[in-house]
Amino acid sequence: MNSLVTYQVQDSLALIGLARPPVNALGQPLRAALLQACEQADADPSVRAIVIYGTNGLFCAGADITEFGSPASFAAPDLPGLLVRLTAIDKPLVAAIGKLALGGGLELALACGYRIGEPKTRVGLPEINLGLLPGAGGTQRLPRLVGVQAALEMMISGAPMAANRALELGILDRLADSAEQLLQSACGYAHELIANHAPARPSEPFADPAKGLPADFFERYCLEQEPRWKSRLAPRLVFSAVQAACLLPLQQGLERELALFKQAEASRQSEALRHVFFAEREAGKIPGIDPSTALRPIAKVAVIGAGTMGGGIAMNFANAGIPVVLLERQGDALDRGLAHIRKTYAISLKRGKLTEAQLEQRMSLLSGTLEYADLADADLVIEAVFEQLSIKQEVFRQLDSVCKPGAILATNTSSLDVDQIAAVTARPQDVIGLHFFSPANVMRLLEVVKARETSAQVLATTLKMGRTIGKIPVVSGVCFGFIGNRMLEPYAREAHRLVLEGATPAQVDGVLTGLDLNMGVFSMLDLAGIDVNFLVRDANRAAIAHDDSYCRLGDELYSLGRYGQKTARGFYQYEGRERHNDYEVVALSERLAGELHVSRRPIEDAEIHARCLFMLINEGIQLLDEGIALRAGDIDLVWINGYGFPAHLGGPMFYAQQYGLDKVLAGIQHYRDTLGEYGRMWFTPAPLLERLVAAGKTTIERL
Template sequence: MSDSVIYKTQGQIAYLLLNSAPVNGLGQAVRQGLSDGFAQASQDNTIKAIVVGSNIGPFCGGADIAEFSAGTFADKPLLPQVFNQIDASSKPVIAAIDGLALGGGLELALACDYRVATNKAKLGLPEVHLGILPGAGGTQRLPRLAGIANALQMIVSGTPVSAQQAQQLGFVDLVVKEGEDVITAATNYAEQLLAQQAPALNCADMPVDRESLPSDYFAEFRKSIERKTRGFYAPERCIQAVEAACVLPLVDGLKKEGELFLECINTPQARAQQHLFFAERAAGKVPGVAKDTQARPVKKVAVIGSGTMGGGIVMNFLNAGFATTMLDLNAQALERGVGVIRKNYEITAKKGKLTGQQVEQRMGLLTTSTQYSDIQDADLVIEAVFEKMDVKKAVFKTLDECCKPGAILATNTSTLDVNEIAEATSRPQDVIGLHFFSPANVMRLLEVVRAEKTSPDVIKTVLGCAAKIKKLPVVVGVCFGFVGNRMLEPYGREALRLLLEGATPEQIDRVLTEFGFPMGFCSMIDLAGNDISYLTRQAHPEVTQGDPSYGALVDSLYELGHYGQKTGCGFYQYNGRDKSANPDVITLAEQAAFKHGITRREISDQEVLERCLYPLINEGALILEEGIAARASDCDLIYVNGYGFPAWRGGPMQYANEIGLTNVLNALNKYKEQLGEYGERWFKPAPLLQKLATDGKSFNAV
């Protein structure tokens, strides 16, 4: 018997207790332990019922997906075989679910005959987020227990449900009260079943209710998720697997599920989604910050600035239960900011996502002030004022004077030098960048900018705060634009240059959205505002490296007052939600091309894609060389969660790995040669990219 599963008996009940920290992942040792323990209990004539539970807390977090990349997930015994063994039991099997039953963990519970769960348990099949489908019976057993519609929604969305919801859906039999031991409750339930001579249940004998669904149910379901799942491979295979459950006996449905699972696991989408899963785990491991570093206590938060960004940041902390002060020297602006926060909450309440009581609870945590003296007891202060160095330095000088010793002073700058901001204080060790993305109360990404003198315990503290406000923190170093905006610069530079060379905004946006971005560059810059792009470049002239054509078209639009959606005209013309081509753009592009000696020509879609994406990837390689990002996967997390890079491609660096670094290198060298002086300036391959490609390696080797 494997140590990963503890086998014991008590009277006529045998217990199989998973014992593999931290979440009882279903690796080979656990699979073997379950199979051996079940066989032992089945052959023991004194045993009349079997309880499957956990010896370490959580029931089961699912398959060990590290086995997918290692190729050991197929090591025997296979998970579906173990679960089929349990499902076919002649003795009642009761799952005792505490904490979570996710993925293979829920499939294990579904293979049991009865399920008992604590009232705080979460149950779900999130495999679709890893680019695969439940491959150990979930797509066949859940429709039989919870109904087709409920099962399909759970499987395709990957969203877990509570124990109470699972009971209502029919796949949990008993929810135990808070504080009651689930193993004891399962034991009592097993004894009741034996006293009632309750039978062992086999899913093979359970019918699937197809008659209550419309004949076009699956077709309509596909239409309903089409936009959200565009580009992903697994959702359609999930649907096909559930369709199989509707028409095939269990044994044949399980076979079909296995075939579809193998189809999914060998796709670029699965590799990309699993890459991002492991990237999130890795992002929490920060070089130079020891695991045992003690975080500072954070109970009170202050945010300087009541505009769109400041208000959004405030909402994050109110949502997480932090007492928060919003400070603005302008009383009228402060009042407007509070009104926007309340309005946002009331809109959420109208959608049924908050109760009125919750709205008032959150607003009750908010205090406002126009005086810096009112935030002297704050543990964390976040500045979100105008993006100008002298303004920010003045704020930090004041914070240094008024805030208590040990308070963390954070700037929300998106491009400015955090080291320079920190030097405006007498405590640079307490200063850090927290770059929230707009809208700050919605976007998940948080770039944590580590300055030269930032203390490790400050980093540890803000990572903990980020988790509490449900953000994905990625630690980066100091440079212009950090990681996200620095990589955005060559992406936008090439899109704008291609417009001068002969491409149109419509072509560029179409190519990029067909690749998987939610919107193309021209639409994105119209949404953000051409004035922002212009003013940022004016503040950082070094970015252009003396190229007179750099951003020339944006400059022309700016001079005409065509800032994008906010003025009704930019790269496109806007009439409410409708947009159409702006004929002035082509004229302006032709004029700029003539002025800068650029020959206009027909541009292929392939060139648009390569010239937008490959310099972005090349910039990522430079960032890695300089140590601004600790690992390539950090760049991917930032680009997927902050800039709309398609998750099913895994981020720009993973995309480069997938298509081969040699192909990226060859294309950069091609454009370097073809584009003359411009190519020599902007398409020089990063030394790291060149070395990895030459050695036949990927960015994962860094």
């Protein structure tokens, strides 16, 4: 038998083991081997039932993603055809699902008549996360198994489902007592089926998926989901495929599903989401770090500052089962911080995302102190105090004096020079930047800032820890704002300047949210706090620009006490979370434009798009050229996970590639020529962008 599949006949059962580590991805070679094994079992009269399992304890995590978009994706035997063939075998097939059955792996299990899992089994159809839909029968077989509503929820969310819920829905027929007993239990189940003369495929609980659905079910579902779907293609294609399951016989439904899958696979959105998938895996590959790099143990963490950011950071570690001590200067501030953490957990409890026992367990891992001496046994200390260099340096002097040798000292600065912070210690090799994004207990991005003397061991340890607490860690070099906030500055600059020139905050934000960004510049600043933005900018004016007149609007709002949502007035007016345009801001913009001699005119949406996005892209390319970012994909991850850039556009760098690097360069040159002195000052193409276009390159890479 092929080395990708094991095959043995044992007591009238053919045991077929998937053996393509690490996750038994269903690429063409494994598909061919599986088909051969199943044909052999079908032809053997001594075989009365077939058990398919994973030889390493994991069933199958899905298709081979590297094949998507290439001829290999549908090379014979293609997965849809293979699974149709399996359903035609007139012997019971039992899928023994260890650990995972995701995507094509679950579709393989659905093609089997019977399924058994173990307590830690998880199943799911996450294709939507790659801009795809299940293309090997998932959209047709799952609604017939669990009903339309449950099937749609599972495919639209893309989230994996725990074993107990899968058993309750009927995706699993049984659960083995443990992972170790799964194969034995699957064989026992197969023998029961033989003894009971069970059919190769049992009758489907929802053979007519449309039966019992309200007449307006699909219309209502689509209307409810539209605000979430925005311009995303994949959810609509999933929806169409499930509709087909309700309207067409199975064979015609499978044909419709396949056509929709190929449409999704060929789309720009799926290409972008596959780029993001691989970018996440590439982000962990760092020069100077390999599997042999020693890691430091992190058994206890300390966080300096129990405010919103410090508390959120602490929660990440408590969630992962790691004890945390929070340090504050005043007892009342410490009490408020711990109370706020409990309140945040209580919200999760109320929403059913946490049990009372889990809440208390996590709170038990959190303690507070007013004394630096209590941090002496911490393995990792994260500073989260006010964004001012002198304050942070003083904290690090204290940490240097009390922390044990080998402790990692991290700063959560969003913009300051980590080298200058490290320089006040006698151990700069142990200092690193860990820039969490707010709210720190929710946002997935963690910018890991490698300072000049940060050791490979410290960098490797913090990257591993970032993944342990559920973050996507992306390495940045030291510069003002690192990757994310440095790119934010020219992006926000153009938004502010456009309002001075005649646009409104709502128009600028509307263009950006029209691209499916979660927020426009001005609503984002109102949420983060205009005061916070002002104080960061004020502390770094020399690093930001030689002419900061473009941000006068933000400065004026700060001086008026209009800090955004927290004061119900910022670039917009607020009633609760409801946002309204504020014509006082327009009047203020007109006044400032007059003082700064900025000519006002009607602004087209296309200009807003070009100026904001091209300047964002240009700065990212410059960061790559300087070596601050290691890869264009790293920049995309920062902006997707930290700033709400839509993943289905692939991030700003990938968006630029799809838009055309030559068009981006031409746009920058156009505004350099047409915006007068302002254009000449700010619209300078990154030299790397010019080199890429001159070389005829269509992808962003160092040259």
